[in-house]
Amino acid sequence: MATVDTTPRTDGRSARQVARETRRLENEAHKKLTSKTATIVAIAIAVIWTIPTLGLFVTSFRPGADSAVSGWWTVFVDPNFTFSNYIEAFSAGGTALTLADSFINSLAITIPVTVFAIAVASLGAYAFAWIPFKGRGFLFVAVFALQIVPIQMTLVPLLSLFSRGLTINGVAIFPGLAMRDVDHSFATVWIAHTIFAIPLAIFLLHNFMAELPSELMEAARVDGAGHGQIFFRIILPLSMPVIASYAIFQFIWVWNDLLVATIFAPSSSLPLMQTLNSLSGTWGDRWFLQSAGTFISIIVPLIVFFSLQRFFVRGLLAGATKG
Numbered sequence: 001m002a003t004v005d006t007t008p009r010t011d012g013r014s015a016r017q018v019a020r021e022t023r024r025l026e027n028e029a030h031k032k033l034t035s036k037t038a039t040i041v042a043i044a045i046a047v048i049w050t051i052p053t054l055g056l057f058v059t060s061f062r063p064g065a066d067s068a069v070s071g072w073w074t075v076f077v078d079p080n081f082t083f084s085n086y087i088e089a090f091s092a093g094g095t096a097l098t099l100a101d102s103f104i105n106s107l108a109i110t111i112p113v114t115v116f117a118i119a120v121a122s123l124g125a126y127a128f129a130w131i132p133f134k135g136r137g138f139l140f141v142a143v144f145a146l147q148i149v150p151i152q153m154t155l156v157p158l159l160s161l162f163s164r165g166l167t168i169n170g171v172a173i174f175p176g177l178a179m180r181d182v183d184h185s186f187a188t189v190w191i192a193h194t195i196f197a198i199p200l201a202i203f204l205l206h207n208f209m210a211e212l213p214s215e216l217m218e219a220a221r222v223d224g225a226g227h228g229q230i231f232f233r234i235i236l237p238l239s240m241p242v243i244a245s246y247a248i249f250q251f252i253w254v255w256n257d258l259l260v261a262t263i264f265a266p267s268s269s270l271p272l273m274q275t276l277n278s279l280s281g282t283w284g285d286r287w288f289l290q291s292a293g294t295f296i297s298i299i300v301p302l303i304v305f306f307s308l309q310r311f312f313v314r315g316l317l318a319g320a321t322k323g
Helices: 015-033 036-060 064-069 072-076 084-091 099-130 136-148 151-164 187-209 214-222 227-238 240-255 259-264 272-277 288-297 299-321
Strands: 166-168 171-174
Touching: 036 072, 036 288, 064 288, 084 099, 084 288, 099 136, 099 187, 099 227, 099 240, 099 272, 099 288, 136 187, 151 187, 151 259, 187 240, 187 259, 214 227, 227 240, 240 299, 259 272, 272 288, 288 299
Parallel strands: none
Antiparallel strands: 166 171
């Protein structure tokens, strides 16, 4: 039979009184967080936030002539829908590339960059978390501090590096990639995106890996496992939630990028955002095609997010709050 400890606490209250007070506070917090006013305000914010997206979605199905002379809300009194915007947007483009071509380019850029960033960052995070070496703390802080460096400040140095190459003592260490002279080359944009992604990735993955039980590592070492076996057989499987949550961030960020790809990708390898940006035409008279192109562009990020959403909150909170 269960018993309740009624021993007085240092403040004069028994365990029963503490439990009663705790339940009272929990009930008050629950009422405040679930009040009708808070619910109404949340619904109002959600509706206001959704209206522009709804308007964009309706416009994507309206004929261009109707969109040019009336607002999207008139569809409720004079419905007129067509799929021609999607067909025209997917087969045309504002640049030499069609939206279909740049869609493939975006996949060719985003998927490798996400894999490269996670691969490099996971190895670095493991080294910072479980391999003792001199200056580890200082170096980790230095890597983390790179997050505050604006991307715009690194564009010119990287552009010079890629075009001219890197020479040390007269030896060509990095001979240059001649970005604009190589057709269908994604190497420069892969390298640039991976460099920009590493600081945040190492920070999140390190904070998660550092909180894993040290007993697991000690037991593995006793059994003769080296760093490679520990990393691939213990660290990676246990770190999948935070890796998946970061993969969502990295994939969506690179997929929606316009600046980095425009500067570093050759004209034949421009991503979806560049073509979408030019889809409205020189004078902006075909802006309604951008609404259709916008919903074409969000298909893949939605698939990625809903596929990995079960890892999202758990992995992100673990990587951001521990350490």
